[in-house]
Amino acid sequence: MLFIDEGKQRAYYSRLDFKLWVGIIFLMVGLSGRLAAAVTTEPDPPNIVIIFADDLGYGDLGVYGHPTIRTPSLDRMAAKGIKFTQFYSGASVCTPSRAALLTGRLPVRSGMMSDKFRVLFPFSEKGLPAKEITIAEALKEKGYATAAIGKWHLGHEPSYLPTNHGFDTFYGIPYSNDMSLKRRGDPPVPLMRDKSIIEQPAKQQTLTRRYTRESIAFIQDQGNQPFFLYLAHTFPHVPLYASEEFRGKSSRGLYGDVIEEIDWSTGKILNELRELGIADNTLVFFTSDNGPWIVKKQEGGSAGLLRNGKGTTWEGGMREPAIAWWPGTIAPGQVSQTLATTMDLFSTSLALAGADHPKDRIIDGINLMPVLTGKQEEVRQVVYYYREKKLHAARKGPWKAHFITQSAYEGDRRVRHKIPQLYNLEKDPGERFNVAKKHPQVISDIKKIVEEHKKNLNRGKDQLSAVK
Template sequence: MSCILQIVCLFTLQSVASARQPNITQPNIIVLLADDLGYGELGCQGNPQILTPHIDSIAKNGVRFTQGYVTGPNCSPSRAGLLTGKIPTRFGYEFNPIGARNEDPAIGLPGKEITLAEMLHDVGYTTALIGKWHQGGTAAYHPQRHGFDEFFGFTHEGHYFVPPPYRGVTTMLRRKSLPGNQKGRWTGRNLIYTTHMGHNEPDYDANNPIVRGGQPVVESEYLTDAFTREAVDFIDRHSDKPFLLYLAYNAVHSPLQGADKYMQQFESIEDPHRRIFAAMLANLDDSVGAVMNQVEKSGLQKETLIFFLSDNGGPTRELTSSNLPLRGEKSHMYEGGVRVPMMVKWEGQIPKGKTYEKPVSSMDIFATSANLAGAQIQHAIDGVDLMPYLLGKKDSAPHEQLFWRQGPRSALRYKNWKLVNMSRNAKKPKWELYDLDTDLREQHDLAGAKPDLLKSLIHRWEQMNRQMSEPLF
């Protein structure tokens, strides 16, 4: 009997000591995605007002991209590009479904598109999406039908962090009108109404429950904290094998709800609008810190590649989210809509404290992950493997050209030149031209001064546009 116990004990000790088989070289991949975070809102991006030490530590211990781009100026097409490594308009994913449209059975990420999760799952990874999906709200588009083993989150474009009666938070909601049919701002007990946007707060939670797998659950924690709790648990449970964790926070997307603990930290900010945003961002930063701590606790620092980025630029009037020094905001084709904070770290594998100043794209996460995981990409993608660039093996820019289209609004980046059309009239585009090397703020339109270059870039955009598909919805 004692001999059996000794064998059992020995086996147990060996299992604990070898948390991961030494012959497995596939790194864990964590994608931390913020929602509606402006380009200028992190400490490492130049914001002195709201400290973000945990997010900043990714840049400090890795590489910060000054020209990180996403594939769409708003949530859903941007996520489609990240997940597939492709320009989403190539397969018709052009627009941003909101509200009840999320439940339309014709709207969602097509099943034929191979996601990052599917690719990694099929080479041995355990995969999880925690947070916001926004790639279709009906059964055919469920995350578990797109390669994710585990899902905890919601499927629409947004969700309340705390439902009514909004306990433990200060909540600011948009309204067409205030009590007494007034305009402006109404302040009650931990509840603020504002008419500055001219419309009501969207019905984010309508038919949009928090679900685990496919079943609705009642979540009592502030949602950012709940997603962090689930992420930490996932890392802990799967530390013995390669995993993909796609942690798609809905912070700092509306509705604006700041937890009491964090509101107290920012008592010096007089404007409650800005103060709530600061509380939400600080909460997000602490959550990123908890995830990083779990990676370290599990001894996975040298086995884990971690990306952090936002899905699009910040909607400044709605949230106060700043995109400075860039022009524009969410839904714009100017830099403020499509250039985002983006960084990556992998201890012992990529340089520390480096700033990379050539254009990269969220699509590159797919290609980079495929190469590191040993996956064979059998279809055309637009993303590129960033590792040779991060390691100094390639000096050229990862992307000479980037393309965007959303209805009549369009853009093209070619080398240092940016072509932009913000006109809503599809038959009469108004093309603007900027030299991003000398005019990062896109203040000096050179379309009239450089007609030949303008014509050439429009031709390039049209060539790319012919490769795209008609909108699926």
């Protein structure tokens, strides 16, 4: 054909096969990647980003089964990385959970668990002791730039703030976003930069957006220096706020809006890493501090098929959504049932930075790299569930023995069991069928492990009960 109708020709080019373009783009990326590889020498220590939600339930993300909360970025992150299905926080409430993550130690060891107050309050005097070693401190010694963005909740007095715990900078709120009770004499919730209050009350509606902007600026500013970013979102802890772009968008209501904004934020950060060309040298880990705050009804989340939620040592209280992403190092599309905890992120981060594990104290974390790289299926056998300073339950392999049960978040009666309740969490993730009578040997095995564990507990001095 010699004469081509112009309209048809345009249609022809606009229809020019998508696959063809993908092919050309991949070829170019492939070739440029090979050229770059030819000049690279030793790999830099990887960047580490931990994104920590607040009160997010096991069942609250699309990829964890929620029917009406849309989380396309987190779903994609899981599709490109590993989705963990048996991943635990270090405690079922905020302060001790954050202490566990950042120190790699059960919070009962650092004194960040108390029988009097479960978390720090605006009237608290203390916080994470200076002698504790945080991920930030360990990585800073290895030349990392470090930033804490978001909620802290490990002490708001000057000496306890992030910049005294290894973080170069801090931008966020010092404790939970609901801690401004007038009758208690709480001040309005402050927004801080480093050690200064820059806004009070913090305008919560735009916090997620501003945390995201600060995170991206921090990432962009690092150049060739490796970095550790700890982005601890203020939400979905109540009171719930979403920015204008997200308010009213989710069919799940305000709770959904808030999650969808966190999802957007995560997508923005992953995109930035890709655009800067550092995605394949960055581990990003997304999880939450504890389960959903069920007593808040529609303003609280869902633990999916797990039992109960925040504040309890039932699975809903401490098992979290958890997604690891590291293009080129973590193979895509994995679902892992391995046992792991937030404390393992401490050990993993130190291993990646080439920092030594502290030898003068007990560390509960285990390096997850063998799991992340597919070299081992598991690295951990046991998980402990503390509430206040008491060990309520312990899990070994599929078996969880409850020595003490207590169902609701507040005020509920504590029941100490002569014969522990026993659940097989792999067969019965909802903790519905107590099979203690059938498995006395399992119970005595777990009891032995617990006895050993208690011998070496070294309880830290209670930091939470000191008040002004």
